[in-house]
Amino acid sequence: MKERRIEIKPVSKIQRKHIDHGRMIYLTFDDGPDPEGTGSIINVLAQNQVKATFFLIGRNIAKYPEMLEKLIQDDHAIGNHGYSHKSLHLQSFQQVKKEISKTDELLWEHAKIKTRLFRPPYLRLGLWVFNPFFRSEKQVIMASLNPKDFKSNDPHTLSDYILKKIKPGDIVVLHDRSDMVKNTIQALKTLIPELLNRGYKFGKLDQIEF
Numbered sequence: 784m785k786e787r788r789i790e791i792k793p794v795s796k797i798q799r800k801h802i803d804h805g806r807m808i809y810l811t812f813d814d815g816p817d818p819e820g821t822g823s824i825i826n827v828l829a830q831n832q833v834k835a836t837f838f839l840i841g842r843n844i845a846k847y848p849e850m851l852e853k854l855i856q857d858d859h860a861i862g863n864h865g866y867s868h869k870s871l872h873l874q875s876f877q878q879v880k881k882e883i884s885k886t887d888e889l890l891w892e893h894a895k896i897k898t899r900l901f902r903p904p905y906l907r908l909g910l911w912v913f914n915p916f917f918r919s920e921k922q923v924i925m926a927s928l929n930p931k932d933f934k935s936n937d938p939h940t941l942s943d944y945i946l947k948k949i950k951p952g953d954i955v956v957l958h959d960r961s962d963m964v965k966n967t968i969q970a971l972k973t974l975i976p977e978l979l980n981r982g983y984k985f986g987k988l989d990q991i992e993f
């Protein structure tokens with residue numbers, strides 16, 4: 784009997800057809816907005832004229848809506864990262880929907896934007912990815928390069944790791960929360976110029992048709 788494969792389409796790497804025109808990579812930052820962390824990261828990105836995608840937590844948008852505005856002003860892409868950042872892998876579709884909608888509402892309330900991009904907290908998927916309504920509303924974005932910056936205590940090790948591993952089409956997951964990832968900001972200051980030197984281009988995930 785022929786095996787029936789259900790396509791759920793979470794994306795972790797961008798396919799070659801989208802990266803033909805160069806060495807496109809996609810930096811993503813999770814868990815903001817954070818007044819210090821997001822602010823520092825967008826400064827580094829601006830200094831290098833590079834764009835990225837930020838997956839925001841709803842309750843942080845409610846606390847720091849001005850940082851969301853800043854992200855939009857700087858023309859970065861915005862994704863949904865749930866409301867409370869609890870792990871959703873064992874949650875029902877209804878519970879997941881609530882987490883997603885609350886954040887969508889905040890994005891609309893504060894910035895009048897809608898996003899199809901969704902990254903589950905801790906990159907953990909659940910059975911809800913099969914839900915047709917969910918699939919029609921959201922595109923799940925995972926990652927192909929996860930340097931675990933939240934565990935790093937040395938910016939050089941972090942940037943060396945990324946430089947060694949990165950390939951065109953990679954979606955890199957980093958964090959913009961200042962309480963955990965001071966090294967990320969430090970690492971980006973050397974990492975981004977070096978990636979540009981190597982001919983990489985930085986894409987935004989809202990520019991891709993999935």
Ligand SMILES: [Zn+2]
Nearest residue numbers: 813814904905
């Ligand atoms: Zn997260």
